[in-house]
Amino acid sequence: MALSNNLEKAIDLVTKATKEDKNRNYEEALQLYERGVECFLYAVKYEVQRDTAKNIKAKCLQYLDRAEKLKEFLKKDCKKKPVNSKSENKGRSFDIDLDDLEKKKLLGKIEDAIVIERPHVKWSDVAGLETAKEALKEAVILPIKFPHLFTGKRIPWKGILLFGPPGTGKSYLAKAVATEADNFTFFSVSSSDLVSKWLGESEKLVKNLFELARQHKPSIIFIDEIDSLCSARSDNESESARRIKTEFLVQMQGVGNVMDGILVLGATNIPWVLDSAIRRRFEKRIYIALPEEHARLDMFKLNLGNTKHQLSETDIKVLAAKTEGYSGDDISIVVRDALMQPVRKVQSATHFKKVTGPSPTDLNVIVKDLFTPCSPGEPGAIEMTWMDVQSNKLGEPPVTMSDMLKSLATSKPTVNNDDMIKLKKFLEGFGQKG
Secondary structure, X not given: OOOOHHHHHHHHHHHHHHHHHHOOOHHHHHHHXXXXXXXXXHHHHHOOOHHHHHHHHHHHHHHHHHHHHHHHHHHHOOOOOOOOOOOOOOOOOHHHHHHHHHHHHHHHHHHOOEXXXXXXXXXXXOOOOHHHHHHHHHHHHHHHHXXXXXXXXXXXXXXXXXXXXXXXXXXXXXXXXXXXXXXXEEEEEOHHHHOOOOOOHHHHHHHHHHHHHHHOOOEEXXXXXXXXXXXXXXXXXXXXXXXXXXXXXXXXXXXXOOOXXXXXXXXXXXXXXXXXXXXXXXXXXXXXXXXXXXXXXXXXXXXXXXXXXXOOHHHHHHHHHHOOOOOHHHHHHHHHHHHOHXXXXXXXXXXXXXXXXXXXXXXXXXXXXXXXXXXXXOOOOEEOOHHHOOHHHEOOOOEOHHHHHHHHHHOOOOOOHHHHHHHHHHHHHHOEEO
């Protein structure tokens, strides 16, 4: 009978582990033993017959014992040779070892979702969305700063759903929460982190996610595109998809599962597909709408940043008025395209002229021999291309209003009108404006 893929891989891994063990490369041997047992675990569960599984279990006991001894040896960091590698099974339960190993593997997957480096997005970087920011401050910042306010019946929100058209700043708000909530452990989770091809593993991942959040509380679990995991239950869906949703429901508000110190933050563009029970568990459902004119004005300023430009306050107001129906992401794309216009001018220019300005290598030094692109008829124009300009002698052309208008003419809003109608209907029925 042909060996299964996992069984072949397991045999190969433990063979290499034994070789590294003999060569006293104990760290490599330990990793190979653990990976080999993981592969044996899958083979035992899903691929081999009962008689074969019994023999594999006996072998796995030896590899697990050896791995444990290597781990102890490496912890002590002593120079003497580790104890004899022959396994002496003193009544240890194989199933417990296997379960522990499997749980360790699942927790390892979930730990990858913990955001260690903060995204450096502050509340002030998010234009508009005041209601959404206030709700998140109520749920995250205030309970930490003033815990005595949240006693008795006054408890912070346990679930907040951000819904609205794509590109309006739902994920950006989550980045701001991750930055501002210093004391919180932030889990950023997607469907790929929680869905597995192995039977029963997906719901274990969901359970382990909440267990890990409880261990590291206060915690925030951010689930982007939550509709991909928690759509409405139906008779046509697979059993595995139903079990994932059931586990979510149980973990968020089931008997015996405490949510103190944990906030579940969800984001979706299509909230109407969510299961009604999941929707109920999100106590605050905040609509992140398309930005209004004053918010669009702030977005143009934020996206321009400190880039050299010749735009006046009036110019930016005109741009804000012209971009009705644009999302924050659409405005970002308009500005990014406009910022590339000076680069295109440099590429296509046939004439350059000398100007005075800050040195590209040191902005504090003003030099008088920089070259910037110009039209052939301008005074002082020299016929040359960008290939003839030294790298430290190029004067950056500023972004102009004509650059912005040119980019605006080629960039269209991406929000679908049909989706906007559905979102407003959902807002009327279940949500509140952000």
